[in-house]
Amino acid sequence: xxxxELKESLQKHIASIDHPRELVVDVMFAVQDYYGYLNDEAxxxxxxxxxxxxxxVEQLATFYTFIYREPVxxxxxHVCDSLVCWMEGHESLLDRLIGKLGINLGxxxxxxxxxxxxxxxxxxxxxxxxxxxxxxxxxxLTIDTLDDILEKLRAEA
Amino acid sequence: xPKLVIDEREIEVPEGTKVIEAAEQLGIxxxxxxxxxxxxxxxxxxxxxxxxxxxxxxGVQMSCMIDAKDDMVVSTTxxxxxxxxxxxxxxxxxxxxxxxxxxDEGGHCLLQDMTVSxxxxxxxxxxxxxxxxxxxxGPLVQHxxxxxxxxxxxxxxxxxxxxxxxxxVMQIANHTYFGRFKDGILESPFTGNLSDICPTGVYTxxxxxxxxxxxxxxxxxxxCINCSLGCHITASARYxxxxxxxxxxxxxxxxYFICDRGRHGFHYAKxxxxxxxxxxxxxxxxxEEGIRAAREKLAExxxxxxxxxxxxxxxxxxxxxxxAMLKQLCQKMGWQDPSYFVDESLAKKVxxxxxxxxxxxxxxxxDLEGSDAIIVVGADxxxxxxxxxxxxxxxxxxxGKIVVLDPRPIxxxxxxxxxxxxxxxxxxxxxxxxxxxxxxxxxxxxxxDVARFYREAPMLEIFVDSLxxxxxxxxxxxxxxxxxxIVCGTQVVRETTVVLAGDCxxxxxxxxxxxxxxxxxxxxxxxxxxxxxxxxxxFLNTLEGMENGSIKxxxxxxxxxxYSFHHRQRLDLAIEKLDLLIVLDYLESPAVRKAxxxxxxxxxxxxxxxxxxxxxxxxxxxxxxxxxxSIAQISGGNHPPRIYGSEIPGGExxxxxxFLDQIGDGGSDEDETASRQNPLRWLSAxxxxxxxxxxxxxxxxxxxxxxxxxxxxxxFSLDWKEEKDKGDMTGDLLEVILTDLTFGTxxxxxxxxxxRKLERKPCxxxxxxxxxxxxxxxxxxxxIKLDEGDVEVDVRLEENMAxxxxxxxxxxLLEWQKVKRLPKFVRFxxxxxxxx
Numbered sequence: 001x002x003x004x005e006l007k008e009s010l011q012k013h014i015a016s017i018d019h020p021r022e023l024v025v026d027v028m029f030a031v032q033d034y035y036g037y038l039n040d041e042a043x044x045x046x047x048x049x050x051x052x053x054x055x056x057v058e059q060l061a062t063f064y065t066f067i068y069r070e071p072v073x074x075x076x077x078h079v080c081d082s083l084v085c086w087m088e089g090h091e092s093l094l095d096r097l098i099g100k101l102g103i104n105l106g107x108x109x110x111x112x113x114x115x116x117x118x119x120x121x122x123x124x125x126x127x128x129x130x131x132x133x134x135x136x137x138x139x140x141l142t143i144d145t146l147d148d149i150l151e152k153l154r155a156e157a
Numbered sequence: 158x159p160k161l162v163i164d165e166r167e168i169e170v171p172e173g174t175k176v177i178e179a180a181e182q183l184g185i186x187x188x189x190x191x192x193x194x195x196x197x198x199x200x201x202x203x204x205x206x207x208x209x210x211x212x213x214x215x216g217v218q219m220s221c222m223i224d225a226k227d228d229m230v231v232s233t234t235x236x237x238x239x240x241x242x243x244x245x246x247x248x249x250x251x252x253x254x255x256x257x258x259x260x261d262e263g264g265h266c267l268l269q270d271m272t273v274s275x276x277x278x279x280x281x282x283x284x285x286x287x288x289x290x291x292x293x294x295g296p297l298v299q300h301x302x303x304x305x306x307x308x309x310x311x312x313x314x315x316x317x318x319x320x321x322x323x324x325x326v327m328q329i330a331n332h333t334y335f336g337r338f339k340d341g342i343l344e345s346p347f348t349g350n351l352s353d354i355c356p357t358g359v360y361t362x363x364x365x366x367x368x369x370x371x372x373x374x375x376x377x378x379x380x381c382i383n384c385s386l387g388c389h390i391t392a393s394a395r396y397x398x399x400x401x402x403x404x405x406x407x408x409x410x411x412x413y414f415i416c417d418r419g420r421h422g423f424h425y426a427k428x429x430x431x432x433x434x435x436x437x438x439x440x441x442x443x444x445e446e447g448i449r450a451a452r453e454k455l456a457e458x459x460x461x462x463x464x465x466x467x468x469x470x471x472x473x474x475x476x477x478x479x480x481a482m483l484k485q486l487c488q489k490m491g492w493q494d495p496s497y498f499v500d501e502s503l504a505k506k507v508x509x510x511x512x513x514x515x516x517x518x519x520x521x522x523x524d525l526e527g528s529d530a531i532i533v534v535g536a537d538x539x540x541x542x543x544x545x546x547x548x549x550x551x552x553x554x555x556x557g558k559i560v561v562l563d564p565r566p567i568x569x570x571x572x573x574x575x576x577x578x579x580x581x582x583x584x585x586x587x588x589x590x591x592x593x594x595x596x597x598x599x600x601x602x603x604x605x606d607v608a609r610f611y612r613e614a615p616m617l618e619i620f621v622d623s624l625x626x627x628x629x630x631x632x633x634x635x636x637x638x639x640x641x642x643i644v645c646g647t648q649v650v651r652e653t654t655v656v657l658a659g660d661c662x663x664x665x666x667x668x669x670x671x672x673x674x675x676x677x678x679x680x681x682x683x684x685x686x687x688x689x690x691x692x693x694x695x696f697l698n699t700l701e702g703m704e705n706g707s708i709k710x711x712x713x714x715x716x717x718x719x720y721s722f723h724h725r726q727r728l729d730l731a732i733e734k735l736d737l738l739i740v741l742d743y744l745e746s747p748a749v750r751k752a753x754x755x756x757x758x759x760x761x762x763x764x765x766x767x768x769x770x771x772x773x774x775x776x777x778x779x780x781x782x783x784x785x786x787s788i789a790q791i792s793g794g795n796h797p798p799r800i801y802g803s804e805i806p807g808g809e810x811x812x813x814x815x816f817l818d819q820i821g822d823g824g825s826d827e828d829e830t831a832s833r834q835n836p837l838r839w840l841s842a843x844x845x846x847x848x849x850x851x852x853x854x855x856x857x858x859x860x861x862x863x864x865x866x867x868x869x870x871x872x873f874s875l876d877w878k879e880e881k882d883k884g885d886m887t888g889d890l891l892e893v894i895l896t897d898l899t900f901g902t903x904x905x906x907x908x909x910x911x912x913r914k915l916e917r918k919p920c921x922x923x924x925x926x927x928x929x930x931x932x933x934x935x936x937x938x939x940x941i942k943l944d945e946g947d948v949e950v951d952v953r954l955e956e957n958m959a960x961x962x963x964x965x966x967x968x969x970l971l972e973w974q975k976v977k978r979l980p981k982f983v984r985f986x987x988x989x990x991x992x993x
Contacts, residue, residue: 043338053322054338062327062334 002034002045010049020050024060028067037068065119073108073115075153078132082121088128088140096143100150113157114150161212161229176220176231177205187233188242188271190249190308190356192221195413196318202308203245204271208235217241239276246275249306252286252331253357260304262358264370268306271356287331294324295342296914297417298351299363307333310354314414320550320570321345335359342915345570346543346899349420353404353413364421364911365393365401378405380768380778381419382474382681382761383906384542386522387770387860388415392762397805398427398787399762409521409774409859416543417915418899422906426760427787430745430908433807436755444756444809448819451739451754455820458710458737459490466709467737468699469495471689472716473507473680474905475813476766477775478853479758480682481836482814483714484689486821494694497686499718501695502979503679506647506655507687510676511773513659515866518666519772520642520673526551528673530638533561534587534658535580536646536677539568540898545644545677546570558634562586564959565649565896566922574631576624577924577959580650580892580980581883584657584875586628588614591661593632594641599668607667610660610873615881641665642673647683649894651980653875660873676771684769688846688865696722703731710737714813715758717746720904721967723895723981725974726945741813744904757810759784764812764829767837767856769863776860777853784808890982891927892962893941895973907969919968920953921988924960928952931985941965942987943975949991963988 010027014020027046032038038046038061047057061067065078079094098104101114108115122137124130130139131146138149160169163180170179175198177187190202198221207220212229217238220231232238250272257263289302312335315324323344327334337343351360374393379402381388388411393401402423404415425431435447442450459467469492471483483495498504525531525548538546550571553559559573562583567575578586592614600611620628635641645658658674665672678684696718702708704727711732722728732738732751740752743760763784769775786807788797800806815832833853840847846865901907901916921939933939935954940947941963948971958964963983965973 040339053325055325055327056322058327058338059325063329 001041002031006030006034007045007049014049021052024050024052024057025064025067028057028061028064032067037071039069043069065117071108073113074157075113075133076115076117078117078119078122079105080120080122080124080128080130080132081118082125084125085121085129090129092143093129093131093141093146096146100147113154159225159227159229161225161227161231163231164233170225172224174225176207176223176225176229179225180207180220180231180233185233187220188246188275189221190267190271190306191310193310193314193354193413196310196313196354198222199309199313202249202306204242204249204275206238206241206245207231207233208238210235243276246272246277247281250277250280251282252303253306254286254303256304256358260301260358261299261361261366262304262355264372266358267356268304289334292336293340294337294360295348296911297363297421298343298348299361299366300336301359301361302334302336304358305333305335306357307335308356309335310356311335311351311360314350314354315345315348317554318550319345319347319350319414319547321347324351346417346539347414347547349417350404350414362401368400369395374400375782377765377779377781379761379765379781380681380776381415381422382768382778383419383422383903384544385678385681385683385771386410386542386544387681387768387774387776388419388544389776390415390419392423392781394762394782396788397782397785397807398789399423399781407858409523410770410776411544412523414544414547416547416899418543418903418906418912421909421911422903423762424910424912425744425905425908426762427790428745428908429790431743431757432745432749432755433757433786434809435757436749436752438753439750444811447754447756448816451756451820454737454754455490455710455739462709463707464491465493466702466707467492467712468694468702468708468710469712469714470499470696470699470716470718471495471497471686471714473497473678473683473686475682475686475715476761476764476768476778477682477685477840478766478833478836479714479813479817480685480689481840482817483712485836485839486817489821494691495689495714496694496696496699497690497716498679498683499696499716499722500979501697502652503647504687504690504695505652506650507678507683508690508692509652509655509659509871510645510647510678510771511684511687511865512867513656514674514676514773514864516862516864518659518662518672518674519862520675521772521774522548524673525549525642525644525675527555528552528557528640528642529555530558530635530641531560531644532587532590532635532641532661533559533563533567533573533644534646535563535583535648535650535654536644537563537565537567537896538644538677539570540896541646541648542677543899549573549644558631558638560590560631560635562590563646563649564892564894564962565964566955566958574627575957576620576627576631577957578624579959579961580654580894582959583650583654584880585615585619585877587654587657587661588875588877588880589617589619590628590632590635591664593617593629594635594638595664595668596636600664603667606873607664610875611664611667613877615877619881638670640671640673642675644675644677646677648677648679649896653880656871657875660875663872678771681770682768684771684773684863685767685775688769688844688863700727700731703734706734709735710739711735712739712741713748713752714741714817715743717742717744717748717904719747719974723974723976723979724945725972727977728974741816743810744908756816758813758816759810763810765853766812767850767853770860773863773865774860775847775850775856775863777856779854784810890961890984891988893943893976893981893983894962894964895967895976895979895981896964898966898968901969902967916968916970918951919966919971920951922953922955922958922964924958924962925954925956927960927963927985928954931988931990933988933990938991939988940991942983942989943973943981944977945975946972948973948975 047054127139200222210230291300312326379392389405389407391405437450553571561575662672662674762781765780785805
């Protein structure tokens with residue numbers, strides 16, 4: 001269960017809106033931030049807050065890339081595989097990440113540190129090839145700068 | 158109206174017709190998956206591609222997305238379009254498991270048809286197929302997601318069309334998944350339609366799984382008799398049992414869909430408890446011996462009593478032929494006319510409805526979908542006639558306003574305003590609402606009695622404070638609406654409400670609105686029963702006659718008063734006083750067990766029959782199979798016994814009209830077809846409303862609207878002053894309203910094993926504030942004191958119901974038949990908590 005404080009603030013926000021359903025993505029993010037990912041219980045809590053059925057929330061939760069319906073690592077690395085990043089060498093970035101972390105796309109390192117996910121365009125074509133880690137964008141990247149970022153994150157963890 | 162050419166043939170269609178529909182009118186079936194006439198176009202599946210050769214569009218386009226326009230020249234056979242469709246099909250088949258041999262859809266599968274007609278025969282994709290985990294969706298629908306081609310029909314029907322939100326579409330791209338959030342029973346009472354509309358085998362009919370291919374079945378156009386709407390169905394039988402029912406398209410009644418009660422309500426016909434042999438004093442005899450015994454015992458009885466000492470009770474679930482034959486028999490034998498309703502008040506209400514349904518007021522279920530305001534009075538659509546709720550939802554989706562005046566906790570799959578008022582207050586509130594909805598200017602030239610009715614109707618101020626605001630905003634919306642329909646139930650309402658509903662429609666029409674009237678009746682052929690009912694002879698009179706000894710013989714035809722009569726003890730005593738009880742039925746019942754002579758009648762599936770639905774539409778169901786005990790029952794799962802003979806095993810049942818004919822004239826006419834024309838001829842000669850009823854088999858698909866209206870009866874006769882006094886009379890009492898549920902109260906469907914799994918545990922509904930006064934909470938169990946004993950039942954608290962009433966379902970698992978007189982009131986202290 002989400003804490004009463006969070007629930008109240010969400011309820012307040014929802015009550016102030018003409019069409020509460022428009023808030024569903026924001027509410028999912030808020031609840032996801034609390035749990036670390038959107039578990040089944042969270043889906044049902046979001047549904048209750050917005051007077052929707054669980055499947056209506058699930059329809060959206062499973063559609064959007066940044067809503068995680070499974071546990072993820074401390075750092076979620078989204079590798080952009082859209083056109084411009086692809087032209088600028090996204091595949092070598094991905095290969096490097098897979099090799100270095102020892103996991104495939106959609107997986108999390110056994111230490112729970114990193115999850116690797118694709119994303120199709122994050123709007124940073126000017127910084128291609130780009131990746132996004134926990135809502136922060138990095139790019140343009142080379143293999144070396146990518147390694148540096150991983151080292152730095154690991155050190156900070 | 159646009160005129161276009163499709164495949165070198167010209168056609169003119171109404172503005173807004175899609176090219177795919179225009180082609181269909183020419184008999185050209187363009188392939189389709191996502192397009193469905195009831196759901197409309199979304200252009201998702203790409204399989205309806207055709208080539209536009211001339212006109213405003215050019216090249217290969219989706220025929221479901223483009224409106225027919227003048228000068229269009231369309232080819233469905235153009236090489237480019239054919240090739241396009243071939244690739245689409247190949248790509249839709251990419252992940253399909255090709256499990257047709259073990260798939261129940263095989264043989265009537267749109268995907269099979271389209272694959273073959275699209276010309277895709279050889280698989281080129283050699284990669285891994287994506288697979289899914291299936292879900293448990295309840296006892297009616299089997300889930301098999303691997304077969305899915307992502308046409309979205311299921312979720313569009315389930316959510317948009319039907320208004321339930323526990324099945325949807327999740328994930329994206331190749332992972333797209335149609336199902337529930339978690340395994341569980343689907344909440345909608347329309348789930349069976351998923352099996353009908355799914356173009357492949359993702360959703361199939363679960364109870365009939367692995368029973369046969371469509372071509373194995375004896376299939377016939379039939380009717381649903383599980384409520385009064387008369388929806389069209391296709392019945393399928395195999396090995397001497399009905400195995401499956403599907404929705405059959407009907408322009409006027411149900412459209413493309415039916416409810417789950419109707420779809421799965423047929424199991425009574427193959428119930429193991431169904432009495433299949435004639436019984437004399439509880440002993441099995443041949444049918445001929447049974448008929449002879451009935452004749453002899455009747456002759457013996459009549460030799461020593463007056464001719465009005467024999468009474469007959471027909472039924473509102475019998476076909477028109479059976480009902481008419483019973484009346485014919487009574488007249489022939491010199492007995493008093495039969496009654497058809499156990500509940501006298503119900504008989505009166507149905508009679509009122511039948512006499513008030515003037516042709517210009519009558520609206521069909523499909524007409525209802527086009528109304529812009531629906532006022533529901535004392536009816537609970539989802540529980541009493543589910544398809545009505547589906548039609549109301551379509552009206553609401555088009556912007557129609559729905560208002561419900563009913564004391565019960567009504568729940569509808571659409572937006573609606575519920576005014577929870579007591580049964581004694583409905584008339585006042587309805588009158589006030591309609592008065593406020595009428596523009597005084599519009600009725601200045603109205604006739605005298607209409608003007609008086611309008612003048613004397615109560616003002617909106619009579620609404621209690623809590624409903625005041627709702628009511629006045631409703632009245633404004635009603636005033637703006639043009640096509641208003643009043644839906645009036647007959648089960649729980651007072652007799653005067655049925656009259657008033659008709660008066661209100663008349664007033665609205667006088668105010669130049671296109672108002673319509675839609676009654677719900679208690680059973681499938683209540684309309685027919687009412688046409689044959691003479692006001693003087695009610696079952697209550699019969700009962701009194703039995704009690705005072707003036708009636709010594711009783712014939713029950715397909716009616717079990719033990720199921721429906723509210724005072725079991727009185728009925729028991731009266732029946733015991735009889736010298737002769739003859740029962741004709743196809744259901745097992747206490748009446749069958751008590752009968753001196755029992756004759757097994759055939760069901761709708763074995764004989765067919767004419768039924769008149771609640772709008773007065775006479776419709777025919779044809780025979781599905783010949784009858785007899787099912788092979789499954791006879792063989793117990795093994796090979797059927799190797800006994801040779803020309804008789805159908807267990808095929809002793811005959812149509813009730815045949816038995817009655819034979820009881821009347823000595824059993825000469827054993828031919829069903831000949832015997833059936835007899836009551837129909839009698840009807841057309843004796844009943845003006847049915848003068849034009851054609852011979853069986855000649856009724857058209859649309860049926861025939863019967864007009865039995867009688868303008869002279871009781872119009873505008875309501876005494877408003879009396880109505881105003883009623884409210885205060887009940888004081889501190891709670892009215893016990895006996896009511897129906899979707900599953901578990903309707904007689905025929907209560908025999909259905911799959912539907913029994915959907916029954917909710919029966920409970921007593923109470924308004925939260927009433928319960929609070931008595932210190933009751935939601936999990937409590939109470940004992941409610943009725944006249945002839947107590948009923949123990951769980952309490953369920955509801956906000957949206959009228960105070961001062963409790964709702965007790967006539968559930969098959971509750972012994973509710975302990976009420977001396979209806980309406981029944983109890984004091985607060987007569988409901989007490991049971992400590993566990």
